[in-house]
Structures are given as structure tokens and as C-alpha cells.
Amino acid sequence: MSKSEQQYLDLCRHVLKEGTKKEDRTGTGTVSLFGAQMRFNLQEGFPLLTTKRIPFRLIASELLWFIKGDTNIRYLLQHNNNIWNEWAFKNWVESKDYNGPDMSNFGLRSQQDEEFNALYQEQMDLFKQRVLEDDKFAAAYGELGDVYGRQWRAWKTSAGETIDQLKEVIQTIKKNPDSRRLIVSAWNPEDIPSMALPPCHTMFQFYVSEGRLSCQLYQRSGDIFLGIPFNIASYALLTHLVAHECGLEVGEFIHTLGDAHIYVNHFEQVKAQLGREPKELPSLKLNEEKQSVFDFDMEDISLTGYDPHPTIKAPVAV
Known part of the structure; x- marks a missing residue:
């Protein structure tokens, strides 16, 4: 067992057993x-869950989207990635330019009403189609x-300039791997309203020891069933990419969570997953000819040996 x-x-079981009932933004x-x-030892395999199929290509294209500094869903749609659609769609249907049928509270209504869902x-x-x-x-x-890509690659300063946090961190790893300042932050209070x-x-920190690169993520809020499996694989992939550019082996990915939660309409799906036996983890393969994190495309990243249990579907809370 992995x-x-x-x-x-174990986290799923613990939250189901010990978690506190709470209301949330989505209702x-x-x-x-x-x-x-x-804590995930990246030397033991790539931490993509096997107790349900996780769409790795969506994770990889989203991460490359972040790395490019892009904040528009067009790139994602061009790669058949729909994981950010609902938030952009919400902005559209709540705008003064929208004149179609009422889409208020579409997230919950689409789950409860088949006619509305159609x-x-x-x-x-x-x-x-219009975005494309x-x-x-x-x-x-x-x-x-000003979501992740903007904060990672073009953090706005009070002087009206921008900081490329990701590029600066990679350069620091190369020049001063023992630095305790290898941090990228996505939480910019001034930009939250936009x-x-x-x-x-919200932030991640790299750490170099004995020729290996580790990464710790602090996540303020984590949807355990749908979101966290993506986050684990995404930051594991980021660690591999940065280690590759810096000539290091991979170490650990440490995932630290603030509010770790399971939505009430995911209970049955979580229980179904807990009834499955984990399989061997896959291996990650990167194109050795690409040297920079910023040069990677989808065709440069692949998995081998991924043989998961079937997908378990669940609604997204928007």
C-alpha cells in the first residue's frame, strides 16, 4: 500500500469522524x-491518487498556466481544461452585458434540477465558444x-513595478540553496477584491538539503475530495520541474492545510473511495532537453505506470 x-x-477518515459542521460561502x-x-516522499513515486482516477493532464495544463503568468481561461480551454470555467462564467452571467436565462446560484441549481442543468x-x-x-x-x-499566475510572475509593488517571484526564487536556489527565503506568495491582500x-x-517554500529539493505548501482552504488531490499532484509536479532546472533531485512535498473540509454532498463519494485499496504510484517523466521551467509544454510532461481505480464524480461548489 502506498x-x-x-x-x-487517513485525512478523509479523520475529517469525517472528527470534523465540525460548518456553513460556507457556497451554501x-x-x-x-x-x-x-x-508529507510525500517524491522519491517513492509521483503522488497522484490511485483510489480514483485523477486527470493528470488537467493538473499539468493548469500548472503550466500558472507558470506562464496567465490569468485568462482561454489557454485552459485550448487544452480542454474546464476546471476554472465556473468562476469566469459567474462573472459573465452576473454582468450587465448578460441577457440570457437566469443563471443565479447555478452551482446548486444545476445539481437539483435536471431541466435547469440542461x-x-x-x-x-x-x-x-465565445471565449475561444x-x-x-x-x-x-x-x-x-489577479489570481495565481499574476501573483507568481507579476506581483505588483507600491512603486508601480512588478516582481517575478517564481523566477527570482529559482535563481536564488541556484545561487544560494541554503537560503531560508525561498518563498512564493499568492496571497496579496490588496488584490483579493479583484x-x-x-x-x-496561499504560499509555498522550497528547501534544499543533500542535493534534494523539497517544497512545503500552506493552503488556507482545502476541498478534500475534489481539490486537494489536484493540489498534491500540482505542487509535486512544480517541485519536479524546479528541481530539474536547478540540477537537483526531488525530496519531499509537505502539504499543510488550514481549513480542511469535506462538502456534505461529497460524503458518499468519499466513503466509496475509502473502500478501495491503493495501488502503486506512477512515475513522472520530463523532457530532458528542456532546461527551464518556463520552456515546458504539455508534450514535455508524461506519466508512466498509472493504473487507478475508476473516476468518482462529485459536484463542484462555486
């Missing part, structure tokens, strides 16, 4: 606990504001 995956399954409801940590899917398809084909529309409504979704994974 020790890495067992940590995640769905959760059970939650405050403060948890998982209407919602139709409007979402139209929205995606209409430059002006994409600029206005495909844009998510973000479609304030950053859940």
Missing part, C-alpha cells in the same frame, strides 16, 4: 477541521483577475 496515498485516506455546508499536514450546460457551452473565438469577449469575461477566487494555496 504510504503517500494512505495519508490522504453547501461542510465538515471541517483546522490544521493538518501530509439550460446551464447550453449557456456554458456558448460561453466557452472572440478576443474582445475573452479579454472581458475569460479573465479571472480575484475571481481568492487563492486557496
